[in-house]
Amino acid sequence: MDNTTNIADRYFDLKALAEYSAMGVSTLRHHIKAGGLPCYKVPGAKGNAGKVLVRRSEFDAWMSRFACNSRMEIDNLANEILGNL
Numbered sequence: 001m002d003n004t005t006n007i008a009d010r011y012f013d014l015k016a017l018a019e020y021s022a023m024g025v026s027t028l029r030h031h032i033k034a035g036g037l038p039c040y041k042v043p044g045a046k047g048n049a050g051k052v053l054v055r056r057s058e059f060d061a062w063m064s065r066f067a068c069n070s071r072m073e074i075d076n077l078a079n080e081i082l083g084n085l
Contacts, residue, residue, distance in 0.1 A: 011053040
């Protein structure tokens with residue numbers, strides 16, 4: 001890879017990823033702990049916990065696995081959501 005890496009494929013901390021994805025930080029942590037969402041754990045200075053980072057392209061690829069593929073799936077999902085209100 002050269003020095004012209006696409007800036008759009010950046011790393012997000014969980015707060016920024018929550019804003020990008022419209023998911024909560026706790027939901028993102030759940031998916032990371034469950035082993036589905038790929039992440040990077042960078043140690044902090046002086047023994048601090050550090051940061052959890054997620055690369056945008058990896059998040060987008062992971063998220064694409066949950067796409068609704070048919071009108072019936074979308075209708076069923078909408079009915080499920082509305083039934084829980």
